[in-house]
Amino acid sequence: MSGHTFRTASAADGDQLSNEARIAMLRSRIDDLDVAVADLLSERAQLSGAVQQTRLADRAARLDTGREHRVRRRYTSVLGPRGADIAEAVLTLCRGSLGRDRKEG
Template structure:
C-alpha cells in the first residue's frame, strides 16, 4: 500500500470543510422550517377553532386538497407526501390529537359536513 500524497490529504480536508459548511446551512434551514411549521400549526388551530365555533367541521377536505395540489405543483411527485405530513402535523393542532382524520369529523357531526366553512 503506497502512502497517501500530501496534496490529496489537503484536498480531502477542504472537501470535509465544504461538507461541514453545507451541513450547517442545511441545519439552519431545518430550524427555519421547523419554526414555520410550528407557526402554521398555530394558525391552523385558530382556523379549526373558528370553523367549529361556526358549526363546521374541524377539517375542510377541500382545503386540504388545495394544499396537496400546491405542494405537488411546487415539489413534484413527492409533494403529496410532504403535504400529507404537514397536514397531519397541523390537523391535530386545535386539540393536540394529530391522529384524527377528516372522516373522524364527519362521524363527530352525525355524518354532516359543512363545506362552506
C-alpha cells in the same frame, strides 16, 4: 412573515475548501434551514388550529377536504409527486394542532 432570510451556498464558496470543510459548511446551512422549516411549521400549525377552532365555534365541520386538496396541489406543484407525502405530513401535524392546543390550554 417569519423573518427568515436564506442565501444559497454557491460553488465559489467551496472553491478554496477541503471536502471536509465544504461538507461542514453545507451541513451548517442545512441545519439552519431545518430550524427555519420547523419554526414555519410550528407557526402554520398554530394558524391552522385557529381556523379549525373558529369553524367549530360556528358549528361548521372542523376540516375542509376541498381546501386540503388545494394545499396538496400547492406542494406537488413545487416539489413534484413526492410533495404529496410532505403535504400529508404537514396536514397531519396541523390537524393535530387543535388537540395539542386543548391539552395545553
